[in-house]
Amino acid sequence: MSTSENFCKKLGISFKSQSLLEQALTHSSLKQDENNERLEFLGDRVLSLVLAHALFTLFRDESEGELAKRHASLVRGELLADIGREIGLPEIIKIGGEASNINTNIIADAFEALVGALYLDSGYPPCEKLILQLWAERLAEHNPIPEDPKTSLQEWAQKLGKGLPLYEITKREGPDHAPVFTISVSVKGLPSMQGIGASRRLAEKEAAKNLLAHIQKS
Structure with a gap:
């Protein structure tokens, strides 16, 4: 076999x-x-x-x-x-x-x-x-409904009148079949934060998660 x-x-x-x-x-x-x-x-x-x-x-x-x-x-x-x-x-x-x-x-x-x-x-x-x-x-597992960090960040920013978060690719490394993206996210009045991931979507989620963590600490 x-x-x-x-x-x-x-x-x-x-x-x-x-x-x-x-x-x-x-x-x-x-x-x-x-x-x-x-x-x-x-x-x-x-x-x-x-x-x-x-x-x-x-x-x-x-x-x-x-x-x-x-x-x-x-x-x-x-x-x-x-x-x-x-x-x-x-x-x-x-x-x-x-x-x-x-x-x-x-x-x-x-x-x-x-x-x-x-x-x-x-x-x-x-x-x-x-x-x-x-x-x-x-x-x-009947856990609470999971929140997407990008959605949470957008809702927070719009609630305070800060507009939509802006995402920007700052680096792309690796071969086409296994890329690594570095993306920064910025919201008016806050320092930008970065996220790294194997796709643009994953890197954006990581960046949003990091900015939300900064907001919670400040």
């Missing part, structure tokens, strides 16, 4: 098409064709639907906006990567020599590609079963 087949066995899933599974685990740094990018696109939509349906069922008294915040917290790239690490996904991802390490983005993308491949191979039910199994504890 191959490493990838053993991985699937532990997860309780199986593939009729082994080539589809292998494609889901192949990063674009190794192959320009037949890599996992298109499967990632599909898997992202399947994952989003399964979790949206689960939240719709679990939190019947919450508004669309409240459900959207919960959903966003459950499909974060960092969380996908954490779950990927929990199930041993990094050990079977195939990357090219130019990709020096398997970072958060690569793991999260591979997880979505795995879901997309499973959907094409076996349909919706096995995908739903796998996702609900891996997200069970997180869905069961």
Whole structure:
């Protein structure tokens, strides 16, 4: 039994098409064709639907906006990567020599590609079963609705008449498949703060979080 087949066995899933599974685990740094990018696109939509349906069922008294915040917290790239690490996904991802390490983005993308491949191979039910199994504890936690730091900062700034926060890329490093962004955020009357992340969105969230922390201390 191959490493990838053993991985699937532990997860309780199986593939009729082994080539589809292998494609889901192949990063674009190794192959320009037949890599996992298109499967990632599909898997992202399947994952989003399964979790949206689960939240719709679990939190019947919450508004669309409240459900959207919960959903966003459950499909974060960092969380996908954490779950990927929990199930041993990094050990079977195939990357090219130019990709020096398997970072958060690569793991999260591979997880979505795995879901997309499973959907094409076996349909919706096995995908739903796998996702609900891996997200069970997180869905069961009826925590307060998570707040996005960018939204919180914007609401605070507008409430005080300071206008919208301004985000600016101050540095971009690393190769195209594993970039690192440094972004500064500024609000009228406050010092700017920086955030670093594997995507512009993550760096902006980190910058907003740091500025909110400064506001709370002052």
